Amino acid sequence: MLAQQDAHEAERNARLVKAVYVYEAPLRLWHWVNALAITVLAITGYFIGKPLPSIAGDTSAQYVMGWIRFLHFAAAYIFAIGFLGRIYWALVGNHHARQIFILPIFNRNWWGEVLYELRWYLFLVKEPNKYVGHNPMAQLMMFLFFTVGAVYMILTGFALYGEGLGAGSWADHMFGWVIWVLGGNSLQVHNMHRLGMWVTLCFIIVHIYAAIREDIMSRQSLISTMVSGWRMFKD
Amino acid sequence: MTETFYDVLRRQGITRRSFLKFCSLTATSLGLGSAAAPQIAHALETKPRTPVLWLHGLECTCCSESFIRSAHPLTKDVVLSMLSLDYDDTLMAAAGHQAEAILDEIRTKYKGNYILAVEGNPPLNEDGMFAIQGGRPFIEKLRETAADCKAIISWGSCASWGCVQAAKPNPTRATPVHKVITDKPIIKVPGCPPIAEVMTAVVTYMLTFEKLPELDRMGRPKMFYGQRIHDKCYRRPHFDAGQFAEAWDDEGSRKGYCLYKMGCKGPTTYNACSTVRWNEGVSFPIQSGHGCIGCSEDGFWDKGSFYDRVTDIKQFGIEANADKVGATAAGVVGAAVAAHAAVTALARARSKSGIDIKQGQEER
Amino acid sequence: MAVYETQGFKLDNTGKRVVVDPVTRIEGHMRVEVNLDSNNVIRNAVSTGTMWRGLEVILKGRDPRDAWAFTERICGVCTGTHALTSCRAVEDALGIAIPENANSIRNLMQLTLQVHDHLVHFYHLHALDWVDVVSALKADPKKTSELAQSISSWPNSSPGYFRDIQNRLKKFVESGQLGPFMNGYWGNPAYKLPPEANLMAVTHYLEALDFQKEIVKIHTIFGGKNPHPNWLVGGMPCAINLDGVGAVGAVNMERLNLVKSIIDRTIEFVDQVYLPDLVAIASFYKDWTYGGGISSMSLLSYGDIPDVANDYSAGNLLLPRGAIINGDLSKIHEVDLRDPEEIQEFVSHSWYKYADETKGLHPWDGVTEPNFVLGQNTKGSRTRVESFDEEGKYSWIKSPRWRGHAMEVGPLARYVIGYVQGKAEFKEPVDKLLKDLGLPLPAIFSTLGRTAARGLEASWAAHKMLYFYNKLIANIKAGDTATANVDKWEPSTWPKEVKGVGFTEAPRGALGHWIKIKDGKIDNYQAVVPTTWNGSPRDHKGQIGAFEASLMNTPVAKADEPLEILRTLHSFDPCLACSTH
Ligand code: HEM
Ligand code: HEM
Ligand code: NFV
Ligand code: SF4
Numbered sequence A: 001m002l003a004q005q006d007a008h009e010a011e012r013n014a015r016l017v018k019a020v021y022v023y024e025a026p027l028r029l030w031h032w033v034n035a036l037a038i039t040v041l042a043i044t045g046y047f048i049g050k051p052l053p054s055i056a057g058d059t060s061a062q063y064v065m066g067w068i069r070f071l072h073f074a075a076a077y078i079f080a081i082g083f084l085g086r087i088y089w090a091l092v093g094n095h096h097a098r099q100i101f102i103l104p105i106f107n108r109n110w111w112g113e114v115l116y117e118l119r120w121y122l123f124l125v126k127e128p129n130k131y132v133g134h135n136p137m138a139q140l141m142m143f144l145f146f147t148v149g150a151v152y153m154i155l156t157g158f159a160l161y162g163e164g165l166g167a168g169s170w171a172d173h174m175f176g177w178v179i180w181v182l183g184g185n186s187l188q189v190h191n192m193h194r195l196g197m198w199v200t201l202c203f204i205i206v207h208i209y210a211a212i213r214e215d216i217m218s219r220q221s222l223i224s225t226m227v228s229g230w231r232m233f234k235d
Numbered sequence B: 001m002t003e004t005f006y007d008v009l010r011r012q013g014i015t016r017r018s019f020l021k022f023c024s025l026t027a028t029s030l031g032l033g034s035a036a037a038p039q040i041a042h043a044l045e046t047k048p049r050t051p052v053l054w055l056h057g058l059e060c061t062c063c064s065e066s067f068i069r070s071a072h073p074l075t076k077d078v079v080l081s082m083l084s085l086d087y088d089d090t091l092m093a094a095a096g097h098q099a100e101a102i103l104d105e106i107r108t109k110y111k112g113n114y115i116l117a118v119e120g121n122p123p124l125n126e127d128g129m130f131a132i133q134g135g136r137p138f139i140e141k142l143r144e145t146a147a148d149c150k151a152i153i154s155w156g157s158c159a160s161w162g163c164v165q166a167a168k169p170n171p172t173r174a175t176p177v178h179k180v181i182t183d184k185p186i187i188k189v190p191g192c193p194p195i196a197e198v199m200t201a202v203v204t205y206m207l208t209f210e211k212l213p214e215l216d217r218m219g220r221p222k223m224f225y226g227q228r229i230h231d232k233c234y235r236r237p238h239f240d241a242g243q244f245a246e247a248w249d250d251e252g253s254r255k256g257y258c259l260y261k262m263g264c265k266g267p268t269t270y271n272a273c274s275t276v277r278w279n280e281g282v283s284f285p286i287q288s289g290h291g292c293i294g295c296s297e298d299g300f301w302d303k304g305s306f307y308d309r310v311t312d313i314k315q316f317g318i319e320a321n322a323d324k325v326g327a328t329a330a331g332v333v334g335a336a337v338a339a340h341a342a343v344t345a346l347a348r349a350r351s352k353s354g355i356d357i358k359q360g361q362e363e364r
Numbered sequence C: 001m002a003v004y005e006t007q008g009f010k011l012d013n014t015g016k017r018v019v020v021d022p023v024t025r026i027e028g029h030m031r032v033e034v035n036l037d038s039n040n041v042i043r044n045a046v047s048t049g050t051m052w053r054g055l056e057v058i059l060k061g062r063d064p065r066d067a068w069a070f071t072e073r074i075c076g077v078c079t080g081t082h083a084l085t086s087c088r089a090v091e092d093a094l095g096i097a098i099p100e101n102a103n104s105i106r107n108l109m110q111l112t113l114q115v116h117d118h119l120v121h122f123y124h125l126h127a128l129d130w131v132d133v134v135s136a137l138k139a140d141p142k143k144t145s146e147l148a149q150s151i152s153s154w155p156n157s158s159p160g161y162f163r164d165i166q167n168r169l170k171k172f173v174e175s176g177q178l179g180p181f182m183n184g185y186w187g188n189p190a191y192k193l194p195p196e197a198n199l200m201a202v203t204h205y206l207e208a209l210d211f212q213k214e215i216v217k218i219h220t221i222f223g224g225k226n227p228h229p230n231w232l233v234g235g236m237p238c239a240i241n242l243d244g245v246g247a248v249g250a251v252n253m254e255r256l257n258l259v260k261s262i263i264d265r266t267i268e269f270v271d272q273v274y275l276p277d278l279v280a281i282a283s284f285y286k287d288w289t290y291g292g293g294i295s296s297m298s299l300l301s302y303g304d305i306p307d308v309a310n311d312y313s314a315g316n317l318l319l320p321r322g323a324i325i326n327g328d329l330s331k332i333h334e335v336d337l338r339d340p341e342e343i344q345e346f347v348s349h350s351w352y353k354y355a356d357e358t359k360g361l362h363p364w365d366g367v368t369e370p371n372f373v374l375g376q377n378t379k380g381s382r383t384r385v386e387s388f389d390e391e392g393k394y395s396w397i398k399s400p401r402w403r404g405h406a407m408e409v410g411p412l413a414r415y416v417i418g419y420v421q422g423k424a425e426f427k428e429p430v431d432k433l434l435k436d437l438g439l440p441l442p443a444i445f446s447t448l449g450r451t452a453a454r455g456l457e458a459s460w461a462a463h464k465m466l467y468f469y470n471k472l473i474a475n476i477k478a479g480d481t482a483t484a485n486v487d488k489w490e491p492s493t494w495p496k497e498v499k500g501v502g503f504t505e506a507p508r509g510a511l512g513h514w515i516k517i518k519d520g521k522i523d524n525y526q527a528v529v530p531t532t533w534n535g536s537p538r539d540h541k542g543q544i545g546a547f548e549a550s551l552m553n554t555p556v557a558k559a560d561e562p563l564e565i566l567r568t569l570h571s572f573d574p575c576l577a578c579s580t581h
């Protein structure tokens, strides 16, 4: 059982320190930079589609949309490059760093534990399993909503970005096909990209809630883990 | 090399002698007198103008109307000197079987050397009988004339994408040309209609440089469809500044502010309107105060209102745009989280009061 | 039912059946079948609209504010008139009043369309029925010049000018590639013009081709493009800004000057080229009196061009409104587009399905459900029709009727109604034309009459453009620059369920759109279009439509060259995309 494996790992370490070093520094740094980037992307993105009220004045003196879009693209680069960095870290970092990219979908136990977590969230079991890394449920959610979501946002985002850079630009070469695949009308891609923002937002709500809740309820550290890297077990 | 008329006659075993006789006969029958015969012979021996067969499927004839608005070159010069518009139901003198005979004649005489221009599209439902020509479905005429052509020009959004008759629920199953003719080079010149000078430029480019224009991913000539309206829109500085018309006929409209909030689709529309402009450069939709409705884009009829920027996503069945769907989803998720938190807190309060979780753990 | 009588015509389909398909030089796709008796006289006519796209079906469930763009695509030839009609229908349903300037601009655009459409029709769709291009090669340019100068002061009339055109034409013909003139009926005995008149007409064919693109620039100025300019429910999208910051791009002095210059040139061209040509050509065909059809019996016009904004009553409409039935010219009937008993559409011979096909439906309750079935006597197969069976369903056009009568609509209807109403603007030009040609009033009920009314109307419309230009200027001068009313722009301000009707006089005749709006969306949308009236197939009572009636009893010189058929059908300026939509 996976929970057992993790329990062994915890136990082995617990004898010494009662805490496990789970998230290495680059990953933690990435997490918070990423969170910030997404926040900027969502806010600026929202105003790209539904701009702020107009302000009068000379066009040479105003650059409101320009700045909003600039911030969006700057954050987008940070988000995308960070994501690439995160992929690199999945390769070189510890095995927990791989969790959000690879789901052990052929492992029946894993599915069983996803179900177990689900029951925990539905108040059907009294106590959650303890994990050094992500719990299977969190892992599944992070994969579906973050990893897949990020790829989707990067693909659609850079495809739209390629339109601005122009046909023949690097972004058009690398991502232009996305628009073509999605039917060829870029208005559709805008709408889908925007919908992606809302999906990301939903994930974030649940994610932050779960982090705080588990921090309190599961008797193991979570938020501080993403700060210090150490998972503490309270019992 | 294009065959001249003379070449064709020779190929069919006709001698030069009888060719010249044919020329003088033609001259007299045209009332020109035999003196004109050598000129006719000369003309027939030299390079012929490329024949163009212009078919009309389900359409509104607006592409033809646009074509005749061309100022440079003038339509009359295109038709009299640059190509040979041998079939076009809207303009041709002949009708009935005399008209249809031209199709066969050109197909055989200029096999592989004529251009097929298609305005509109074939419907596929009802065995194609939503467009009947000569008692037969239009799709058959399209297939037959396409079989021997050199290349196809798909005029307008109808031929290129399907356009208004293909808008949901597309009752006739109107289908764009490239979905039914798959073995010929197809140049899409979308727009509802396309700009006149863009139309004549595409044709004259092909005739002058004797090659097909370079096409983009979607099969449109890069030279006119490589950039969005937005990329070269003269109101772009107002967009960047964040200055928008907020309502029709408001201060912003009068000042020529950006029409983004009025639903302008310029940022997602590939066309030459903001540069070539319309009707000899007189104006284009945005210059005259209405946003671009995206008329050269695939399926632009079904992408939600012309007056919203964040438009409806039909896939959601109900009328809903990304913000409505998203905000609703976020609201539901938020409410669920709050409810969950409340239940959690309750359960925890109960457990703190002595029994439950703690106890369970202690037992272990 | 080989022989029967209707509307005073004896229909007899026993003679030789002649099929013309495609009927060319029209908009869209049409077929006509006639039976000729032993003297080559048409004794039965069957006209078929051979295309359908389903716009009424497509419009269901959409935003009423978008409808103008969809309906505009019903036709690119009468571009804009459907959009205007649609805006009016939505405004009627929602009770939106448009600003005075929007009314003037809309009228300018509608009149621009009238002139443009009539001009292109006359020269590019109709002229070759009367003008023999090949005969023009034999003309003497000097004599052509004399002819031209005798009828008009148009400056392009020197012998050299005509010689140049003729040389170009010669070179063209000598190339052996006749392009659009290939396989025409050149030399047919029905052509009556002398070579010089032919050369003059061909020259003006080319000149008109150059000029027509100028007229439509008025659409471009106010609507951003032509074909298919932009419109707006509640007014017009083009803001007026005469002297403020950012006036560039709005309607300003430069734009207005451009409008004015186009109007001036348009009046010149119509009065100095189109009208003189019309009279000159007509004078050679005076005794070709066929094609009247039902025009002397049943005529219909809704009226259009509201002088003052938002008043759609007959008194405020510059184009006449009314109905004539049973050939009684002494009585103009009132027309009410809302009365369920007046306008109804039948489908007993159309490829649509009704629950009860012996009944007509008023457009508010209209149903559009395709049903492609053929009569038992159809020759050929379902996808290879040799001849249609007029006793079954045979057209994609519905059969609209006014109080049960088949009606003719169009410039001729407008002119006759205006004439009978004693309106000088319509009566005087008709009287003058008839006098110039030495013809009596009934001569107007003919192929030629239709073509002539269209020409007169083009001139009327050109001059009216000037009127509305001046009106626009005066209103702006008085300090009113409003172009749109946005009070009811947001669907949240709309009642739950409403219905409305909008109408115009399109170039080809009376056009109406009926809309029902429910919960902010289109619940039903029905268009009854000029060519639906004129091109309608038989109804449940066997009554024939205007096209079919007009062909009756016309002798055809050569059964194999349907020149006479084309002539008469073209005189209606058929628009098939419009008719079926
Ligand atoms: C835009 C916002 C955020 C995004 C997209 C995001 C995304 C992620 C992702 C992808 C992981 C997995 C890390 C990995 O294994 O590589 C993660 C972990 C985590 N995040 Fe966030 N995060 C966001 C905001 C936050 C915030 C605001 C908090 C704190 C309240 C938080 C707390 C945590 C914690 C505690 C973990 C570790 C979970 C565990 O140990 O299993 N996150 N987050
Ligand atoms: C979580 C990540 C992201 C979120 C939440 C997000 C959100 C949004 C939103 C809401 C819009 C407005 C869409 C509309 O209404 O038209 C937008 C537009 C856009 N986004 Fe993103 N985005 C993200 C990532 C990216 C990325 C990685 C790129 C890559 C460069 C990108 C590029 C763009 C571009 C080019 C636009 C269109 C800008 C314009 O039309 O002016 N986005 N984004
Ligand atoms: N019939 C018709 Fe139209 C007109 N005129 C429209 O209403 O042409 Ni296409
Ligand atoms: S593309 Fe538009 S303009 Fe061209 S025929 Fe189709 S509907 Fe008309």
Ligand code: SF4
Pocket (backbone or CB within 6 Å): B229, B230, B231, B233, B234, B235, B236, B237, B239, B257, B258, B259, B260, B264, B265, B266, B267, B286, B291, B292
């Ligand atoms: S008016 Fe339209 S195309 Fe022009 S800048 Fe604004 S959004 Fe872009």
Ligand code: F3S
Pocket (backbone or CB within 6 Å): B191, B192, B229, B269, B271, B273, B274, B284, B285, B286, B291, B292, B293, B294, B295, B296, C225
């Ligand atoms: S609506 Fe069409 S005409 Fe041009 S500006 Fe937009 S592509």
Ligand SMILES: [Mg+2]
Pocket (backbone or CB within 6 Å): C056, C398, C526, C527, C528, C529, C581
């Ligand atoms: Mg209808």
